[in-house]
Amino acid sequence: MAVTLVIRAADASDAELQFQLGNLLSDETRFREALDAFDKAIQTDDHALQVRARAGKVKTALRIAEFDLAQREGELLKASAPGDSDAISLYADSLWSVGLFDEADEVYREALAMNKESSRARFGLARSLATRSKLDEALTEAQAAAAMAPRDGEIHAEIGAIYQRMHRFDEAANAYNNFINLLPNKDRSDKAAWTRSQVKFLKAFEGRNPVEIDEDDLQKTHTMPFRLVDDKIVVQAKVNGGRNQDFILDTGSEETVISRDTAQRASISPITYTLSAGVGEVGLRGLQLSRINRLDLGDLQVRNLPVLIKNPALRGIPKREGESFSPLAFGMSMLIDYQHRSLTMGRHLPEPEADNLRLPLRIHRLAMVRGMLNSTRPTYFVVDTG
Template sequence: MPIRPRMALVAAAVLAALVSGVQGRAGDDAALQFQLGTLLFEETRYREALEAFRKAVAADNKSMAVQARMGVVKSALRLGQFLEASKEAQTLKLQDPRSAAVLSVHADALWSAGLFDEAHEEFKDALALEPDLSRGHHGLARALASQNQLDEALNEAQIALKLAPRDEEVHHTVGAIFERMRRYEQAAAAYGNYVNLLPNKDRSEKASWSRSQIRFLRSFGEREPIAMDEAAAAGLHTVDFKVIDDKVIVKAKVNGGRPQDFVLDTGSELTTISRQTASSGAVRPITYTLSAGVGEVGLRGLQLGRLDTLEIGTMKLSNVPALIKAPALRGIPKRETESFSPIGLGLSMTVDYASRKLTLGRHLPAEKAEFTLPMRHHRLSMVRGLINQTRPTYFVVDTGGEVISISTATADELNQVMPRKIALRVYGTSGWDRDAFLMPGLNLKFQDIAFNNFAVVVLNLQAPSVLLGFQVGGIVGHRFLSPYRVSLDLDRSELRMTKATN
């Protein structure tokens, strides 16, 4: 793009002025730092931009100081430094509480901290002050998408695009919404617009992921993704399952092959198969993508392919995106297993742990439940919990997990006094988490479901948090879910739980 060389020259000139020791008032220096930070941010050099904006925050001019702090928050968010973004955003809001732009940036920081409900309301507050605020519409689009209101979310994102057509992040959000709608060609076009707005030298993980995703989505061509015939799509499909090592196991067929064990894993975005299953089922890898989970490997490159068919009981899906666990992890005690997430396939589900029945469908019937928790879905499904009566956060609902855990970032915020740290041996989809430990004495509450004086596992969830774009607060697994008949209902954005009866 022709604007990039000019920007590079201007940035070089500003940098030269700073380095050569141009002497002047502190305000002049802050102004130069702000200009430099702005240009570096546009070049996606976020770490350098963050340093420049930090220096510009000291400007005597209040307006410039506010703009500089907004730059600090935005840069920190792009770098996955969610704690700094949150702290600076709080100060920013105190500086200018009636600015729509400030409210929108503060809401972005709330979102990154996993405070989705507060962010949702603040995006609406910002738009009430300034209806044509592109970042407000973008934030509202993400919030609505997390409640599965995809048509409304797309409308908000399209408004944001009209107001700010060169905001690459909005294009990325449009792509994500189209992908959830199973409109892959339009999703690929939106991701393409995102990549085209990046500097040519951008080699960030998000840019690499987007380039791979474009190739993958376009490989579907005229095929309908995650397709079912009309009768199957309108009905419900119930299968038996068994529980082994606190994991729900069902039988499934890949490309018409033999039935094999699949773990029900809502902690994963995609259906996952081993290299051996891919080979026997003639599943061809199309590209590589980034995956992240618990473990010291952090971000992990895996193959991405497409299943011609996936059969679970009476349900047959065609053209199913799938991760291929290649290369396989080494040094873990068990072989990586096949797994699938109904939520990742756009399906709602009911798991009856007492009767060992799993029900899947595009739509679930309305049901009363003992407990109904509002649920948000942003690549993974989550419910809100409260820790020690004061710290709200969202927990991933993970049927493939075993315990209730919180992230190290969440644990650090609690300032919990611990006589000694009880180390644990924990491994996940990215290998061993050698820093995992047990934290006793917490009080957890999920609406009316309470765990008092409870011991949680503390895990390093930084890598999945960066990939997801927000700080994951924790995970609720088998220990939380298994006493209940559990429904994850995408249509209603609800987690329904009723005490299981034998």
């Protein structure tokens, strides 16, 4: 007996079940399986369900760092729901994930123009303002977004990051705790582990003023000589009142970094551990997080400064790992004069000459400027002096 097999697109009830399954799998942090379920749900002819399923697919792709997939699906989502502010904001999230920050800004503002009560659009605006160091405005927007969507953990995480950049560590720890409390119980992701470690670290500053600098020092500039060693800028600094030693100016690092030997000499004990992404064969490596009681750079003194300790040390490298710092971690700008071999740091620097090339800067963990690849692909490049 001949049998004819007919395969039809999923009907609405099947698609709805797949959509619900996708949500359940996502809550269980089974994101790859959730992607498959959302993909099956998208095949429906029910337009409203298709939009919801595609939104679920974009969110899930973002969770597992499938950023190109998120952007492609985000474009389809925007095309299928041009009047939906949540869909438009999610498309902006996908643009942000691939480093198209300026394009994301425009789309977030488009979503806000549709709906001023869009929490995700307000969140996106807050994140953008923070990258341009407009931290007070960013905090206002992020808190407004949290009030609209108190169970959106990503917004609380952003509030924590903003407070941390403002050196308000107690409030940052509280915001990160809000994020942790909203995670599924089974969430064992790197971000969840990192956040728990970060809360422990921030709480270790309780009773201290993080990144404390005298008001007089904040109001003036600080200039010091440097040496060029293997094309790296090297200055002298003292850790916890010890002897002068070389520090490399490294804007490619978020924090001040010291070696295990320096930490031992200065009696700096680890508070917790973190992971850092490297370049080349090193990849991810473990580091210790701690605090320098006092760092002296010329006539500038910074107290209660977060620090990364390179422990365990890397093996098989030609020379010992050295120390490094970035004025950006102090909330300061800098001017590098290669001709006169001098480094100037301060909250406010003299205006540059009018004919100098000036580029807009964003700080998204690291300092970045926008450029073009092959004249077609806009992208951001890290400003890395180290």
